[in-house]
Amino acid sequence: MNVVRFERAVRMGAKNLWQYKMRAGLTILGMVFGVSSVIAMLSVAEGAGREVQEQIRRLGSNNILISSQKLPQEQFSGGQSGGTSQIAAYGLTYEDANRLAVRVPYLVSSCPAKVIQQTVRFRDRQVETTLVATVPQYPEITNHRMLAGRFFTKTDMDKAAPVCVIGARLARTLFAAHDPIDQTIKLGNDEVYRVIGVMGDVYTAKSPELTNKPLWFVGENQDVYLPLISYFKRSGDLFMHRTEGSSTFEKVELHQLILTVDGEEHVMPAYAAARDTLRTYHKREDYQIVVPLELLEQSKATRRLFNIVLGAIAAISLIVGGIGIMNIMLATVSERTREIGIRRALGARQRDIVMQFLIETVILSITGGLIGLFGGALIPKIITLLTNVKTVLTPLSFVVAFGVSVAVGLVFGIYPARRAALMDPIEALRHE
Amino acid sequence: MRRERDVEQEEAALNDPILELREVSKVYSNEQLQVAALKSADLRIEEGEYAVIMGPSGSGKSTLLNILGCLDRISSGRYFLGGEDVSGLDDDALSAIRSRRIGFIFQSYNLIPQLNVLENIEVPLFYQNVSERQARIRATEIADRLGLGARLRHKPSELSGGQQQRVAIARSLVSSPLMILADEPTGNLDSATGDEILHVIDELNAEGKTIVMVTHDDEIAHRAHRIVRLKDGEIVSNELSEPSAGGRAKPVAGGTNR
Structure with a gap:
């Protein structure tokens, strides 16, 4: 037709x-x-x-997230380092981080962190918040955006410098309209840290464009970031864990370890290697491995x-x-x-x-x-x-x-x- | 004029007739019984003839007309239309023949109700892939000739029976067919309007169109050259007759219609 x-x-x-x-x-x-x-x-x-x-993508599709986990049946029996019986010791160790860095294939970087609930004070203001003691690559790996100042560097780390970066919301809470940079804040048992930067939220496609306004008006981040070694030197691995009514001491060397590999196709083999390594050295499974890519799948x-x-x-x-x-x-x-x-x-x-x-x-x-x-x-x-x-x-x-x-x-x-x-x-x- | 036509007819007889049936039979059958609607019919109709098929109901008139119109297939025998054997053609080929070589005029007009006069006349051209512009020109011309010029945009329901039959005649002419098959074209009309329609048909024949008409009216039959009588599926007589006077007299097409 x-x-x-x-x-x-x-x-x-x-x-x-x-x-x-x-x-x-x-x-x-x-x-x-x-x-x-x-x-x-x-x-x-x-x-x-x-x-x-x-x-899920915010967690990073090339990342493997390992976190320490307190087991419910945990007895106060002391950890590998044999402390007092009143201390709960569990989770990832520095040694684990070193082993994983060697044994996990395709690894680009390894980002350890301690994540601890602490009070932070500036003059008479006091806020209960989360401390993240970590390494200089942290913002890059977790896709955080700096809003003002700078993140700490390897030099700060090596010198165990008492510097910290605070979240934008925390900056608003503690300093109101003042510039927080170069102010000193007190963490936990009056450890003094100098603020060197303000950090925003995880960067996404939807994040608002930066404007000429004071940058720390943007974002809901209220964490405090500091060099891992600076924190370790001053506070050690022991910390108080508060639950309702009582408080116990816990000993955790690393709360979190983010392993980054060079491509999505290598996430699963790297995950398998990390899992096997941890199984070899941990009697109990006092850790959790999360693979964002797998969540994505x-x-x-x-x-x-x-x-x-x-x-x-x-x-x-x-x-x-x-x-x-x-x-x-x-x-x-x-x-x-x-x-x-x-x-x-x-x-x-x-x-x-x-x-x-x-x-x-x-x-x-x-x-x-x-x-x-x-x-x-x-x-x-x-x-x-x-x-x-x-x-x-x-x-x-x-x-x-x-x-x-x-x-x-x-x-x-x-x-x-x-x-x-x-x-x-x-x-x-x-x-x- | 008459003499010229006679000569033409003799010449045509030497050549192929416009249609020829050779021992054509049509048998309708189902599981129980077989009915022979047409038995070994032989028929020749020459170009320019006006033939009438008569017979009581059930005699096979309609069957014969359907076969001549390539609407029905024959059971045995041969059917030549314009010298071409159409007995064994498939459905598509028969459709093409109906479209180009045969013009139908029905008792109940059979216009398509949702189309207007012009569109109804154009239907056969649509199936011949004639361009719309040409079809429109052609249809308008023929409608004018049949006195429908003022009603080109009317729907069939807005026309009288006589006007509807004129539209049907226009439609049968639009593709210049070899012959026009008319099935009791005046059956639904009063006698005055029927006469008008018959005049139109006479005039078409006078112009040289071959007409084959089924009727049971003897008066109408006397306008024709040839009267074929059927009974029980058989052609019982096939005689030439001198058309009666008054039948093919003055031209009427395009004249008063109503």
């Missing part, structure tokens, strides 16, 4: 449908709701999925499942829409039996009749699909507006929805169209 004839057949079909606007409108309603719900659901799923992936698997469920619901609604169209087309065909007979007598081939009715069905389903696209683009916006749930419209979902609506038209149109074409022209002409 040539293009001109096809184009004329399309116009003829459209004109014909236009004469029964009400019926055509009701016929495509199923398609409209089907397609728009497909798009809406896809965008909600996409939004949720991206949120999770963003959170898990979330992808979850999303895939979610998409299959959504896809099934969508498929059902589109099939229902398609059956609605087929039903009306069958009625139309029997209503227009005589017209079919006339056209056949005047020279229409069977395939001309098939084309005529198939085109009408596809016009219906495409129109339904297009209206559904608009509805589908609108619904997620309303959802986001009303519920603050993140939604993301992907171009793919439009392509899929549109393609499916064309396919529905073809699949459900072929039967009525063939039925029309295979009628005996003589019978059809006699039809009242």
Whole structure:
């Protein structure tokens, strides 16, 4: 069938449908709701999925996070270094860090940290906060952004300099509108540290651009970062762990160790090596290994499942829409039996009749699909507006929805169209 | 004029007739029984003839007309249309023949209700891939000739029976077919309007169009050159007759319609 004839057949079909606007409108309603719900659901799923992936990505997809974990059945029996029986000793040791640095393949960097709850004081202000005693690469590895001043350096580390970097929110709390840089704060048992920088939040694509405003107005970070050696020299490995009512001493050398490898493909072998190394030297599993990449994979698997469920619901609604169209087309065909007979007598081939009715069905389903696209683009916006749930419209979902609506038209149109074409022209002409 | 036509007819007889049936049978069958609707029919109709097929209902008139119109397939025998054997053609080829070589006029007009007069006339051209502009020119021209010029945009439901039948005649002419098959074209019309339609058909024949008409009206039959009588599926007589006066008199097409 040539293009001109096809184009004329399309116009003829459209004109014909236009004469029964009400019926055509009701016929495509199923398609409209089907397609728009497909798009809406896809965008909600996409939004949720991206949120999770963003959170995981913040942990770093090339990283392996190892943290010390206090076991519930832990008895105050003293650790490997044999302290007093009132001290709970567990978790990662400096020795572990050294061993892992040697044994884990593809390692780019290893970032140890002590993470301790402490009070921080500036003059008469006092805030309960988290100390992170770590190494100079920490901001780079964890994707934190400096807002003012600088992070501590290797020199600070080597000299065990009493310097620290504070989170932006902590800076606001302690110093109000004053410049915190070069002020001194007191940590824990009156250890004095000089503030050399202000740190923001984990940097993400959504982070606001830096402006000319005082930088530490940005961000919710209220931690204190200091060189690991500076902290160790002044406070040691023992610290008080406060629980409700009582307090116990704990001895933990490292609370956290972030291993970074050179590429996502090397995360799993590095993880296996780290796990085996730790198993060899720890009788109990007083540590936890988290692989963000694996979380990412898990979330992808979850999303895939979610998409299959959504896809099934969508498929059902589109099939229902398609059956609605087929039903009306069958009625139309029997209503227009005589017209079919006339056209056949005047020279229409069977395939001309098939084309005529198939085109009408596809016009219906495409129109339904297009209206559904608009509805589908609108619904997620309303959802986001009303519920603050993140939604993301992907171009793919439009392509899929549109393609499916064309396919529905073809699949459900072929039967009525063939039925029309295979009628005996003589019978059809006699039809009242 | 008459003499010229006679000469033409003799010449045509030497060549191929416009249609020729050779021992054509049509058997309708289902599991229980077989019904022979047409038994070994032989028929030749020459170009420019006006033939009438008559017979009581059930005699096989409609079957014969459907076969002549390539709407129905024959069970045995040969059917030549314009010298071409169409007995064994497939559906697509038969559709093409219906579109180009045959013009149908039905008792109940059989116009497509949602199309206007012009669009109805253009339908056969649509299936011949004639360009829209050309189809429009052609359809307008023929509609004018049949006195429909003022009603080109009307829907069939807005026309009288006579006007609807004129539209159907225009439609049958639009692709300049070899012959026009008319199935009781005046059956649904009152006698005055019926006469008008018959005049139009006479005039077409006078212009050289081959007409094959089914009727059971003897008066109408007397306008024709040839009367073929059917009974129980057999051609019982096939005689030439001198058309009666008044039948093919003055031109009426384009005249008053109503």
